[in-house]
Amino acid sequence: KQEVTQIPAALSVPEGENLVLNCSFTDSAIYNLQWFRQDPGKGLTSLLLIQSSQREQTSGRLNASLDKSSGRSTLYIAASQPGDSATYLCAVSSGYALNFGKGTSLLVTP
Amino acid sequence: DAGVTQSPTHLIKTRGQQVTLRCSPKSGHDTVSWYQQALGQGPQFIFQYYEEEERQRGNFPDRFSGHQFPNYSSELNVNALLLGDSALYLCASSSSPTGLAFFGQGTRLTVV
Numbered sequence: 001k002q003e004v005t006q007i008p009a010a011l012s013v014p015e016g017e018n019l020v021l022n023c024s025f026t027d028s029a030i031y032n033l034q035w036f037r038q039d040p041g042k043g044l045t046s047l048l049l050i051q052s053s054q055r056e057q058t059s060g061r062l063n064a065s066l067d068k069s070s071g072r073s074t075l076y077i078a079a080s081q082p083g084d085s086a087t088y089l090c091a092v093s094s095g096y097a098l099n100f101g102k103g104t105s106l107l108v109t110p
Numbered sequence: 111d112a113g114v115t116q117s118p119t120h121l122i123k124t125r126g127q128q129v130t131l132r133c134s135p136k137s138g139h140d141t142v143s144w145y146q147q148a149l150g151q152g153p154q155f156i157f158q159y160y161e162e163e164e165r166q167r168g169n170f171p172d173r174f175s176g177h178q179f180p181n182y183s184s185e186l187n188v189n190a191l192l193l194g195d196s197a198l199y200l201c202a203s204s205s206s207p208t209g210l211a212f213f214g215q216g217t218r219l220t221v222v
Contacts (some may be wrong), residue, residue, distance in 0.1 A: 004152070031208050043114075043200060044153070044213040089152055096166040096207045097143070100152030 002027045002094050006101035013080055014109055021075040021104045023090030028068050034098070035064050035075050036089040044089065048075070080108045112137070114203050114214035122220045123191050131186040131217045135203030141165075142184040143211065144176060145200040153200055159184055160207050188219075196221045 003026040013019050023033070032051045036044040048057045048064040050073070056065040063076040077084060087105045091098040115134045123129050135142050141160045145153035155168035159178035173189045182203075188195055198218050202211040 034211070036213075041198070041218065043116075043215040044202075046210065046212065049210050091152075093208060096158045097155035097168060098145075098153070098202075098211060099155070102150070102152045 002030075002092055002099040004090060004092055004099050004101040006088075006090055006104050008104060009102065010105040010107075012107040012109065015080060015082060017080050017108075018076065018078050019080055019106070021077070021088050021090075021106070023073040023075070023101055025071045025073075025092045025099070027094060028071055029094060030068065031093045031095070033064075033066055033073050033093070034091045035062075035073075036091060038087045038089060038103070040087075047088075077106075080106075082108050082110050084108050114201055114212050116199075116201050116214040116217050118217060119215065120218045120220075122222060125191055125193060125221055127191050128187065128189045129191060129219060131188075131199050131201075131219070133184045133186070133201030133203075133214060135182050135184070135201075136212050139203035139205050139212070140182050141204045141207050141209070142178060142182065143202045143204070144184070144186045145202065146170070147198040147200060147216070149197075156186070158207060165207055191221045193221050195219065 035047045050066040061078040087103040089103045091100045143158040144156040147153040157167040162178045178184045198216045201214045
């Protein structure tokens, strides 16, 4: 059974800082890995998708890496802004279902 | 493109009742998956529908059932509601069973 863990559970940083969110998974036989953003009480917004054959993906200030052999992914956010405050979820696809971590709650203070 | 739409947005039901939640997939998508997200937790996979059939099911009891219609929209039905069924129910659509998933805004179900 695929287990997904996200560290840290919560993070508070001042505006402008670069930060890294971590995601680990137990079964390396995956199709892809997605990072999502969730605002309080809302749905999920897809940020980045990394296929199992890829090592990283970039979108604007976001960069996600994947090391399938070690079961790890990181989401790097450059020059953080208060609008980045949200919960960030990592999800691994090993078939039809997405297996999610519990998320990292990020607060960027002005 | 309206994206994935879910209805209703909020719902309050009494323990023991039945509820139906609805989802319209993003244009061009034929696969719909349902997830349950309890407060402070990550979403948990309930089941996926493709070509009007349930393709895979997560660890949820038979009280949870679903349907996909020929226009690819989907319903999630929950019978004999329990207090523990209170959660945000998320629908995701994709262009294939393992494709990039797009999520709706969810339905907040409260069981009292």
